[in-house]
Amino acid sequence: MLISQIGLLLVTGGFAGILGSILGIGGGIILTPFLTLVMGLEIKYAIAASIVCVIATSSGATIAYLKDDMLNLRVAMFLEIATTIGAIVGAILSGIVPTDFLFLLFGGFLLFSVINMIQKLRGKSEALSNEAIGDPLAEKLKLNGSYYDKVLEKQIDYQVEKVPGGFAMMFGAGIASGLLGIGSGVFKVTAMDTIMKMPLKPSSATSNLMMGVTAAASAMVYFFNGTILPEIAAPLALGVLIGATIGSRIMQRLSSFVIRLIFIPILLFMGIQMILRGFGVII
Secondary structure, eight states: OOHHHHHHHHHHHHHHHHHHHHHTSTTHHHHHHIIIIISOOOHHHHHHHHHHHHHHHHHHHHHHHHHTTOSOHHHHHHHHHHHHHHHHHHHHHTTTSOHHHHHHHHHHHHHHHHHHHHHHHHSOOTTTOOOOOOOHHHHHTTOOEEEEETTTTEEEEEOOOOHHHHHHHHHHHHHHHHHHOOOOHHHHHHIIIIISOOOHHHHHHHHHHHHHHHHHHHHHHHHHTTOOOHHHHHHHHHHHHHHHHHHHHHHHHSOHHHHHHHHHHHHHHHHHHHHHHHTTOOO
16 A cells, blocks of 8 residues: 555544544544545445444543543443444344335434534523433433533533433434444434433543444454455554544533534434435435
């Protein structure tokens, strides 16, 4: 591989790592199109490389978020149960359930999340006013948490609500991941933010940890079927790891308002793309 190609992979990985760690989406939305359209890589190899990079994003960001007590470890482990079970069910149902319907369903949910986030942009800062209502199940499982907001320079306590709804959404996200072969980082963040009323920063940080757990299982499959190309995945993952470490620092210096401004166009793009695929249009 040429030095210029390695440099391009490192830079692209770095950008994907920064964006992925800030938003908690893994960066696959950038890497897969880049590898297929720019590098001319077959889709199966691009997806495999992206899965490896999701693990790198998770590793780089999670270390920083754990150190700064930004992510909610209890929420992550609890919801990961639903995601893992959903992924297994999705794999079992592959070829049985009509995927077009699921694309429409999840696309509609993402567009709904766009509307919800726009409404939050118009409202008061979530860090200043936690609108979540105390949930007995959240209290029993000790899911409520707190984090230090470096923008506001104060400790923010928050409550988690609608735990069963968030668990169900994570189960659906797992099904989507296993059945449709898509990353579920966007669904993880929006489920915690929209349904469980967690602040966006802890939601993003927690999603980063959860993605790594899910991707690690998938990576084993890609490793044994030979679709992980080291010459592609290695420089890309190195760039992602560096970018994720940088991005985790940047995220803590951004306001939730700015993070939502970045997140909304991505949600809108993915929602429209999924609905189009539901109608048989692939872009």
